Amino acid sequence: xxxxxxxxxxxxxxxxxxxxxxxxxxxxxxxxxxxxxxxxxxxxxxxxxxxxxxxxxxxxxxxxxxxxxxxxxxxxxxxxxxxxxxxxxxxxxxxxxxxxxxxxxxxxxxxxxxxxxxxxxxxxxxxxxxxxxxxxxxxxxxxxxxxxxxxxxxxxxxxxxxxxxxxxxxxxxxxxxxxxxxxxxxxxxxxxxxxxxxxxxx
Numbered sequence: 001x002x003x004x005x006x007x008x009x010x011x012x013x014x015x016x017x018x019x020x021x022x023x024x025x026x027x028x029x030x031x032x033x034x035x036x037x038x039x040x041x042x043x044x045x046x047x048x049x050x051x052x053x054x055x056x057x058x059x060x061x062x063x064x065x066x067x068x069x070x071x072x073x074x075x076x077x078x079x080x081x082x083x084x085x086x087x088x089x090x091x092x093x094x095x096x097x098x099x100x101x102x103x104x105x106x107x108x109x110x111x112x113x114x115x116x117x118x119x120x121x122x123x124x125x126x127x128x129x130x131x132x133x134x135x136x137x138x139x140x141x142x143x144x145x146x147x148x149x150x151x152x153x154x155x156x157x158x159x160x161x162x163x164x165x166x167x168x169x170x171x172x173x174x175x176x177x178x179x180x181x182x183x184x185x186x187x188x189x190x191x192x193x194x195x196x197x198x199x200x201x202x
Contacts, residue, residue, distance in 0.1 A: 018124055032061055035123035039113055039130055047113040050102030054094060055083035057101045058116045090115040107138030114145055125149050128159040143169060163191065
């Protein structure tokens, strides 16, 4: 999200609003606190701190907010209880909440990122290539969680190059070619038409 916001500010003019609140120009922390959850394309580079424990990674977005911390002091009891609850809810396979994030498999790393982002009170969930490199079981889990988010009333913005994933999850599909939105359609659109848009044919 940090890279995306920086690039937008440098190269694009306009406005990005969430519930009429301007997002463009806000810091990453402010954007997240405005009600955005973000699952980045690279869980290793942008989603997790590999040397931190699973419990620590699960509070990265809210480490400075109560009940996670107060007066600059982390509430370790709450952090550990939060981690125990989330690894069960999101079926994270690990020996301990104190294991480092780098020790997890790709699917479990993605589950930690999802657990952190989806456990906050947010209005918009942005996910970029959420199942890249995952096994079949993890892909199914991620898809089920995203559908549950949509069904709960949250807006979900899925960025994916996997057509089956797009067709399986999306209500509306926007095709971007060389930085331009060539068309916005729905999931009933044929693969042939969508393929032409992806190739730059309007």
